[in-house]
Amino acid sequence: MKNLITLDEFIIRRQKDFPFATGELSGLLRDIGLAAKIISREVNKAGLADISGLAGQENASGEDVQKLDILADNLLIACLKNSGECCGIASEENDTFVPILGNKDAKYIVIFDPLDGSSNIDVNVSIGTIFAIYRRQSVAGECLLEDFLQDGVEQVAAGYVLYGSSTMLVYTTGKGVNGFTLDPSIGEFCLSHPDIRLPEKADTYSVNHSGYKEFEPAVQKFIDECIDQDFKFRYVGSMVADVHRTLLKGGIFMYPGTTKAPSGKLRLLYECNPLSFIIEQAGGKASNGSQRILELGAYKLHQRTPIFIGSSHLVDRVEALIQTRVLNVEH
Numbered sequence: 001m002k003n004l005i006t007l008d009e010f011i012i013r014r015q016k017d018f019p020f021a022t023g024e025l026s027g028l029l030r031d032i033g034l035a036a037k038i039i040s041r042e043v044n045k046a047g048l049a050d051i052s053g054l055a056g057q058e059n060a061s062g063e064d065v066q067k068l069d070i071l072a073d074n075l076l077i078a079c080l081k082n083s084g085e086c087c088g089i090a091s092e093e094n095d096t097f098v099p100i101l102g103n104k105d106a107k108y109i110v111i112f113d114p115l116d117g118s119s120n121i122d123v124n125v126s127i128g129t130i131f132a133i134y135r136r137q138s139v140a141g142e143c144l145l146e147d148f149l150q151d152g153v154e155q156v157a158a159g160y161v162l163y164g165s166s167t168m169l170v171y172t173t174g175k176g177v178n179g180f181t182l183d184p185s186i187g188e189f190c191l192s193h194p195d196i197r198l199p200e201k202a203d204t205y206s207v208n209h210s211g212y213k214e215f216e217p218a219v220q221k222f223i224d225e226c227i228d229q230d231f232k233f234r235y236v237g238s239m240v241a242d243v244h245r246t247l248l249k250g251g252i253f254m255y256p257g258t259t260k261a262p263s264g265k266l267r268l269l270y271e272c273n274p275l276s277f278i279i280e281q282a283g284g285k286a287s288n289g290s291q292r293i294l295e296l297g298a299y300k301l302h303q304r305t306p307i308f309i310g311s312s313h314l315v316d317r318v319e320a321l322i323q324t325r326v327l328n329v330e331h
């Protein structure tokens, strides 16, 4: 039998990588693992329980909220409250940040998308949870907005959970990327994908093609080049699933701006920053077309950004085309 290393065991072992570690971050990662197991159980039986369908409310991004979005949001908040290591959270389903008063002197804040890919929930297509952990900026006491509006480079850990044919948790603390598969029979995430690196080969592109006419010419040219080079086209419509495939198989995932929505659709703090940290740690790149995603200033909780993420040479190519356009316009 393969040498089983559980997530909890792995977290403890890796704590040694950080000489001044106090175990708080490890505790937080373990509690996110617990929430992921419970959400996985609920997602897997959603069709049988009255937890699928709309919740009859909109979130801060003006999107219809699914009942499972709320359930996952509440489960994550409950587990993070228990941990005692988190002084506040921000999530896609909460207009503003939520201080955890019982842990007001805790060192960390967590930002998350409780269930990414909502449009796929009811049709049983892969969905996910995305999370980012930061050290607070404020000294102690109740956390403040400034604790959440930090640049992506300040993330101390980030990851996602993919609820697909199996449930996987993939995370980084800035020392590489590791993937764990949930074995429901023992209720444990077990190390299945150690030290993930994007493969050199990259022949897949992923974008919502129905937006093609609205994309800027430089992006249209890049997509045309992918087609001319016989790249495979793949698009699940759940960012976690599309980025997970890109991480394991190489290629590029894009959610460009359009004439109607120049900032695109995806949210910087709880979608783009955490997944960009993962992809960069695995040897890839993430850009908004001209700037590194992780260096984009955060100025509001639910701000959006265009994103081009995946194999470095493909991200470099789309940046170069956009840059050429910029130069042509200037002259």
Ligand code: FBP
Pocket (backbone or CB within 6 Å): 063, 092, 113, 115, 116, 117, 118, 119, 208, 237, 238, 239, 240, 265
């Ligand atoms: P939420 O479901 O968390 O709101 O996420 C947005 C999202 O579903 C991404 O997962 C996905 O990449 C994108 O929107 C799909 O958008 P579209 O339907 O426009 O292609």
